[in-house]
Amino acid sequence: GQQLNQSPQSMFIQEGEDVSMNCTSSSIFNTWLWYKQDPGEGPVLLIALYKAGELTSNGRLTAQFGITRKDSFLNISASIPSDVGIYFCAGHGNDMRFGAGTRLTVKP
Amino acid sequence: EAQVTQNPRYLITVTGKKLTVTCSQNMNHEYMSWYRQDPGLGLRQIYYSMNVEVTDKGDVPEGYKVSRKEKRNFPLILESPSPNQTSLYFCASSPIPRWRTQYFGPGTRLLVL
Numbered sequence: 001g002q003q004l005n006q007s008p009q010s011m012f013i014q015e016g017e018d019v020s021m022n023c024t025s026s027s028i029f030n031t032w033l034w035y036k037q038d039p040g041e042g043p044v045l046l047i048a049l050y051k052a053g054e055l056t057s058n059g060r061l062t063a064q065f066g067i068t069r070k071d072s073f074l075n076i077s078a079s080i081p082s083d084v085g086i087y088f089c090a091g092h093g094n095d096m097r098f099g100a101g102t103r104l105t106v107k108p
Numbered sequence: 109e110a111q112v113t114q115n116p117r118y119l120i121t122v123t124g125k126k127l128t129v130t131c132s133q134n135m136n137h138e139y140m141s142w143y144r145q146d147p148g149l150g151l152r153q154i155y156y157s158m159n160v161e162v163t164d165k166g167d168v169p170e171g172y173k174v175s176r177k178e179k180r181n182f183p184l185i186l187e188s189p190s191p192n193q194t195s196l197y198f199c200a201s202s203p204i205p206r207w208r209t210q211y212f213g214p215g216t217r218l219l220v221l
Contacts, residue, residue, distance in 0.1 A: 006150075033209065042112070042198050042212030043151070088150060095166065096141075098151040 006089050006099025013079055014107050021102045022073040023089035031092040032065050032072040037101070038085045046087075047074070079106050110135045112213035114199050120219045121189055129184045129216050131199030137211075138204040140182040141166070142174065144195040145215075151198065157182055158204070189220045 006023045013019060023032070031050055035043035047058050049065035049072060056063055062075045072091070076083055084106050089099040112133045121127055133140065141156040143166075153166030157176040171193055173185040182201075186193060196217050200210035 004150075035212075040215070042200075042214050045209055045211070048209045090151075096153055098143075100148055100150040 004089055004091055004097050004099040006102060008102055009100070010103040010105070012105045012107065015079060015081060017079055019076040019079055019083070019104060020073060021087060021089075022071060023091065023099045024071040025091055025097070026070065027091075027093050027097075028069040029091035029093045029097075030069075032063070033090040033092075034061075034063050034072070034074045035088045035090065036085050037088060043088055076104075079104075081106050081108055110211075112199055112201050112211055114197075114213040114216050116216060117214065118217050120221065122221050123190055124188050127186050127189060127218075129186075129197060129199075129218070131182045131184065131213060132180050133182075133199075133201040133211075134180065135201060135203070135211070136179065137201035138179070139210070140176065140199065140201045141210065142172070142182070142184045143198045143200065144168065144193075145198060146195050154184070154197075189218075191220045194218060194220045 004023045004025050033048050034046045037043045047056050047063040052069050053067050054065040060077045086101040086103050088101045091097050115130045138159045142154040143151040145151050152168045154172050155174040157163045163174050196215050198215050199213040202210040
């Protein structure tokens with residue numbers, strides 16, 4: 001089955017910079033989720049979005065559920081070294097789909 | 109501590125030798141699921157279960173079996189593993205109705221020779 005299109009695939013940024021990543025789909029979703037995965041660990045839920053247009057924050061993280069229900073973005077403000085990891089989007093319509101991930105590297 | 113546990117964490121086996129990866133959660137969640145993670149492909153769902161004795165195929169069920177005899181356990185069975193099942197496997201659970209906000213286990217890395 002088709003997965004979500006997540007971009008960028010990787011990012012190399014300086015500590016303190018803001019980060020933005022997004023996911024798009026040709027299908028409509030009812031729920032968008034954003035996860036972070038550290039090496040050797042399972043994904044950990046960061047933010048869950050349940051309504052089109054919803055904008056939700058979790059500390060320095062902000063995510064939005066696109067109005068068309070076919071996209072979502074995640075922003076990280078003032079990045080710190082512990083933000084390093086792989087970020088995944090996931091969408092649920094008839095079933096659960098995951099993006100391929102955005103690998104974030106933060107240089108001190 | 110609320111958690112999802114998987115065993116084993118690492119496994120090397122040979123083609124055709126049946127294996128089982130266990131998954132257990134202590135949060136009384138109704139929903140449980142298995143995923144495989146491969147480079148460049150993200151997570152793909154293998155099977156899921158909405159409750160005891162209720163299981164359904166996900167995106168990539170071929171070559172896998174599951175069972176849900178108890179609420180807390182959801183083992184993944186590979187009756188005859190093949191090299192293309194070499195992957196990183198994750199079990200997840202969540203409560204219903206928020207069953208889309210899943211909590212993941214630490215992963216099982218499987219190598220099939």
